[in-house]
C-alpha cells in the first residue's frame with residue numbers, strides 16, 4: 001500500500017482513538033505507527049537494487065506478530081492511550097498491506113514465517129515482477145522520472 005492511503009487510514013484510526021480516549025496525541029502517534037514501518041522497504045530496496053540481489057526480502061517491520069504483541073501489551077499490561085493509538089495505527093499499516101497487495105499470501109506479513117524461510121523472497125510471494133519500487137516512486141512528491149530511470153537501470157538482466 002502506498003504512502004497516501006497509509007496516511008489516510010492511520011489518521012482515521014488516530015482520530016477514532018482520540019474520540020475514545022480524549023487524548024489528541026493519539027493522531028500523530030497513530031500516523032507514525034501506521035506510516036513509519038514502511039522505512040524497512042529501504043533495506044530491501046538497497047539489497048535488491050543496489051546490491052542487485054533479488055533472492056531476499058526482509059520487511060523487518062512488517063508482521064502481524066507485532067500487532068498481536070501490541071494488543072497483548074495494551075490489554076494485559078499498559079492501558080495507555082498512546083499504546084492504543086500505536087496499536088490502532090499499526091493495525092492499519094499491516095492490514096492495509098495484507099489486503100491491498102494482490103500478491104500477498106498468508107505468510108507474506110508474518111515475520112516469523114519469513115524468518116523460518118530464511119527471508120527468501122519467493123517463499124512468501126516477495127518481489128513479483130521486480131518493479132516493486134513503483135510504490136516508492138509513486139509515494140515521493142517529486143523526481144519520479146529520475147527515480148524510475150535509476151531503478152530501471154538497476155533491474156537484474158532478464
Ligand SMILES: [Zn+2]
Nearest residue numbers: 001038093097
Ligand atoms: Zn507497509
